[in-house]
Amino acid sequence: MQGIRRADFGPGFHWGVAVSAYQIEGGWDADGKGPSIWDAFVRRPGKIDRRETGDVACDFYHQYLEDIQLLKELSIPAFRFSLSWPRILPQGRGEPNPAGLAFYHQVIDACLAANIEPWVTLYHWDLPLALEEGYGGWTNRRIVDDFLAYVRLCAQEYGQKVKYWMVLNEPLAFTALGYLLGIHAPGRRGLKNFFPAVHHVALAQAEGIRLLKNLLPKAQVGTTFSTSPVFPYRPDHPRDQAAARRYDAVLNRLFVEPLMGRGYPVDAFPELAEISRRYAQPGDAERLAARPDFLGIQNYSREVVKYHALVPWIKGRPVPPQRRAVPYQAMGWEVFPESVYLALKQFAQYDPTLPLVITESGFAAEKETTDDPARIAYLQAVLKQVYRAQKEGLPVQGYFIWTFLDNFEWAEGYRPQFGLVYVDRATLARKPKRSAYWYRDFLRGEATLE
Numbered sequence: 191m192q193g194i195r196r197a198d199f200g201p202g203f204h205w206g207v208a209v210s211a212y213q214i215e216g217g218w219d220a221d222g223k224g225p226s227i228w229d230a231f232v233r234r235p236g237k238i239d240r241r242e243t244g245d246v247a248c249d250f251y252h253q254y255l256e257d258i259q260l261l262k263e264l265s266i267p268a269f270r271f272s273l274s275w276p277r278i279l280p281q282g283r284g285e286p287n288p289a290g291l292a293f294y295h296q297v298i299d300a301c302l303a304a305n306i307e308p309w310v311t312l313y314h315w316d317l318p319l320a321l322e323e324g325y326g327g328w329t330n331r332r333i334v335d336d337f338l339a340y341v342r343l344c345a346q347e348y349g350q351k352v353k354y355w356m357v358l359n360e361p362l363a364f365t366a367l368g369y370l371l372g373i374h375a376p377g378r379r380g381l382k383n384f385f386p387a388v389h390h391v392a393l394a395q396a397e398g399i400r401l402l403k404n405l406l407p408k409a410q411v412g413t414t415f416s417t418s419p420v421f422p423y424r425p426d427h428p429r430d431q432a433a434a435r436r437y438d439a440v441l442n443r444l445f446v447e448p449l450m451g452r453g454y455p456v457d458a459f460p461e462l463a464e465i466s467r468r469y470a471q472p473g474d475a476e477r478l479a480a481r482p483d484f485l486g487i488q489n490y491s492r493e494v495v496k497y498h499a500l501v502p503w504i505k506g507r508p509v510p511p512q513r514r515a516v517p518y519q520a521m522g523w524e525v526f527p528e529s530v531y532l533a534l535k536q537f538a539q540y541d542p543t544l545p546l547v548i549t550e551s552g553f554a555a556e557k558e559t560t561d562d563p564a565r566i567a568y569l570q571a572v573l574k575q576v577y578r579a580q581k582e583g584l585p586v587q588g589y590f591i592w593t594f595l596d597n598f599e600w601a602e603g604y605r606p607q608f609g610l611v612y613v614d615r616a617t618l619a620r621k622p623k624r625s626a627y628w629y630r631d632f633l634r635g636e637a638t639l640e
Contacts, residue, residue: 193638194577204588205633206268206307207261207610208550210314210359212244213597215274217251221289224280226316227327227368231375242603248595249618254297260611260620261594262304264630269306270549270590271297272314272359275340282318283336291347298351309549309590310352311414312341312398314359315368315375315600322376328369328387329378331469337394338401345405353409356486356549357398360416361391361445373601381464381503389469392448396480399449403483413449414486414549417442417533418493423509429497433506435459437495440504442536450540451479461503484587485540486549489533491523519564520554520606521599527571534579534586547588548576554599554606558623565610565625570639577639591629595620 196205212228219225232243250257261269275282277290301308317327325332341357367374370384395413402411420438422430439458447455453475454462466474493508501507511517511524518524534546553568569591579586596609604615610626613619631637 193640194574195638196632196635199577199580202587204268204307204309204547204590205266206270206309206588206590207266207594208270208309208590208592209250209594209597210272210311210316211274211277212247212314212316213593213599214248214250214595215277216244216246216249218243218245220251221293222280222287223274223290224276224282224287225319226274226276227319227322227375228316230319230322231377234377237373237377238601239603239605242598244598246618247598248613250595251293253618255300257595257620258297258300258304258306260622261301261306264610264622264626265633266594266629267305267307267633268309268354268588268590269301269594270309270311270356272311272316273344274316275313276316276318276320278343279318279340280320282321282324283339286343294348295351298348302351307354308352309354309356310344310348311356311359312344313337313357313394315364317376327376328365328390329383330386331390331393331471333390334393334397338397341398341401342405345402349406349409355402355406355409355411357402357411357413358391358395359414360488361388361395361413362441363416365391366440385465386469388444389465389474392445392478393474395445396449396478399480399482403481410483412482412484412486412547414488415442415446415537417487417489417529417537418491419529419532419536421492421494423494423496427497430495430506433497433504434495436504437493437506437508441493442533446485446537446540448478449480449482452540453478482544484545484547485537487530487533487537487546488550488592489530489548490521490551492526492529492532494524519568520556521602523554525553525568527568527575530572531575531579534576534584538584542585545585545587547590548586549588549590550592551589552592552608554608556605556607558596558607558612560612560621560623562623562625565623566628569625569629574639 369387372379422434439455443455553565596607596613612621
């Protein structure tokens with residue numbers, strides 16, 4: 191059988207790589223940038239593996255021209271990156287920082303000069319510390335207005351150059367990890383923080399989409415969701431099935447369903463009604479819904495959930511791949527390429543006409559330099575699943591690899607390496623891996639999915 195080529199995905203399919211500001215930029219206090227919640231969190235003992243920080247990260251702030259040149263040499267057509275809110279608005283509101291505004295103009299201009307399409311994410315977790323310390327960040331309703339003022343400023347600055355916008359990166363991830371479990375910035379815990387954060391993030395998601403579409407009618411405006419198809423550990427066990435349904439309601443449905451006009455998924459998880467009961471104001475049910483131009487799907491694996499009476503609320507927990515004796519990668523996630531297909535299928539059910547773009551997908555290794563056959567095998571397997579979804583009529587229109595450079599992986603520090611390009615931590619020298627050259631050849635039509 192002949193291998194699948196790039197051309198088989200169609201001429202309008204978007205191909206790229208994805209990064210985020212805090213994970214690659216460095217320059218954490220350079221040229222008037224304000225601190226983010228991550229700049230503070232990495233300084234708290236015991237929070238980050240090996241006490242690593244994003245202070246320097248990959249130094250993209252100073253090396254962006256070389257990096258964009260490397261993207262061009264690798265024939266990568268689109269570059270998804272995020273804007274740092276505290277680099278643009280050091281206090282989160284008020285006076286913008288001219289150097290911060292100028293930096294992203296330079297990045298966007300360099301992309302366009304290299305014939306690379308910029309895809310801009312407005313919020314990828316680096317909340318200005320001033321807003322967290324001033325009023326509690328996402329737990330306070332004031333955040334919605336400050337966020338919309340930031341969105342408006344970015345649209346006015348960059349809207350003539352940028353066609354593709356994403357409002358939020360993975361709202362479930364940053365609310366659950368940062369405001370429920372406390373293992374990401376700002377390190378808060380408990381439902382008293384999680385529930386209000388969920389509601390204000392869901393409002394900001396819809397209002398941000400509405401505002402961007404109003405200000406930039408020619409742009410394509412979306413937002414992104416972390417996805418993990420959920421399976422019961424014992425398929426025929428009613429308690430495992432019920433735990434899996436509850437887990438899925440939080441993991442996959444909590445933010446997309448309000449956006450689609452369905453409200454919070456209280457059918458599977460009645461306790462979620464508490465969010466609207468305690469934190470909603472009149473008119474919020476309507477404000478939570480908006481019509482994006484596309485949904486960003488971010489997928490790495492699946493979850494297999496088993497009933498557990500002592501786990502509050504969910505009454506279940508994932509069974510790690512090590513205990514199930516299945517392959518896993520350096521983040522501890524199961525290697526399960528079909529999860530991309532299943533996630534596309536699940537999200538296509540909301541509106542079969544709404545385009546889906548895989549805005550993150552990738553493979554983590556460790557102690558890796560430039561030889562990465564496991565990543566090449568993973569990418570090939572995943573892209574076959576994307577092709578399968580497309581052939582079945584699912585509206586998938588793009589694929590972005592996480593990530594371009596080995597970067598700062600949040601609480602895990604620099605140990606897990608997702609990059610197509612190896613970054614020497616001592617010198618910050620960039621060295622493309624075999625996967626980078628495979629992707630280049632595939633994009634040029636010189637390699638296939640076998």
